[in-house]
Amino acid sequence: MNEVLVFFRVDASLKIGLGHVMRCLTLSEELQRRGVKVIFISAALEGNIIQLINDRGIEVHPVVSNTLKVDYEQTKNVLNNYTSKYKVLIIDSYIHDVEWETLIKRHADLLISIDDNPRFHNVDILIDNNYKAEMITFYKEYMLETKKLLGSPYVLVRSEFIDYRKKDIEQDLVVHIFFGGADYKNYTYLYSDKILRYIKKIKVHAVVSNTFSYEETLRKLKSQYGSRFEYSISPKNMAKVMENCRIALGAPGTTTWERLAIGLPCAYLATNSNQIPILREIQNNKLGIYLGEATKETPLEQVQNFMQFIKNKDLQIEIAENGKKLIDGKGSKRITDFIINTLQGRK
Structure with a gap:
């Protein structure tokens, strides 16, 4: 899948913690194993682990995330600096909202959110791997056109x-x-x-x-x-x-x-x-x-x-x-399969 570029918009800091970045790194390992190039976009907040991402041989673009408007402009610029048949943007953040997603969606062929906090999104695929997320009423009543990967089968843990x-x-x-x-x-x-x-x-x-x-x-x-x-x-x-x-x-x-x-x-x-x-x-x-x-x-x-x-x-x-x-450890594989199958369905 060298015709696909997958971008991750995800942050780590003293207050946010490291978990969002770590689970994205887990997913990125499976994507890379399939021949997909991955690029991280991450705010240079206090306590960030941008160097750790770099140490894994992954390209990282630091951004200034003081407002969502500035964040959008910088994320958009990174996406537009690359050429690929398919650009996939995966967001793992509690801060980026549906308005931000609506703006950035014009610059990605596939927009995905990893979010275990039920709320409105304007994305193509929503991943909530919380325990029994598939039972949450919100997901049954709203965003009915959004493809959803819900529950523990999609938990991201390293092998x-x-x-x-x-x-x-x-x-x-x-x-x-x-x-x-x-x-x-x-x-x-x-x-x-x-x-x-x-x-x-x-x-x-x-x-x-x-x-x-x-x-x-x-x-x-x-x-x-x-x-x-x-x-x-x-x-x-x-x-x-x-x-x-x-x-x-x-x-x-x-x-x-x-x-x-x-x-x-x-x-x-x-x-x-x-x-x-x-x-x-x-x-x-x-x-x-x-x-x-x-x-x-x-x-x-x-x-x-x-x-x-x-x-x-x-x-x-x-x-x-x-x-x-x-937890069977196959969450990364299931998500990667779903992304690739979704893109192949658009050919």
């Missing part, structure tokens, strides 16, 4: 999370803690400290990215707890880190699907109120447990409930098996 699938829950009690790469509220430190203090026979492996601003607090934990606490910064293989842990604690996001794919049972804390409905759904379907909203006070009740989860090996096994059944 290593399937390759490293856990086979044994009987491991040393190491807790994988991850609240997003940037974790600008530093829940990583707060919850690591709390559970190490109150749960004596436990070890913690915390993960952050190189955009994390509080490494000195993690060094403090290492000094205080010694071999009971380890941390990794932007590990090259997150799946390998997860494989060596028995249970997880953290926030939802792209990592939710990675935990499920590899079979790592997780206790979740909401870092944003819009995460609460999906976390309750995850708990109701035994894909994890929900401890409540993350807070700097780290309530003792949350720690006690996490202790009960640690003791319940039957529930851990059930969650791990349910996750592996739900």
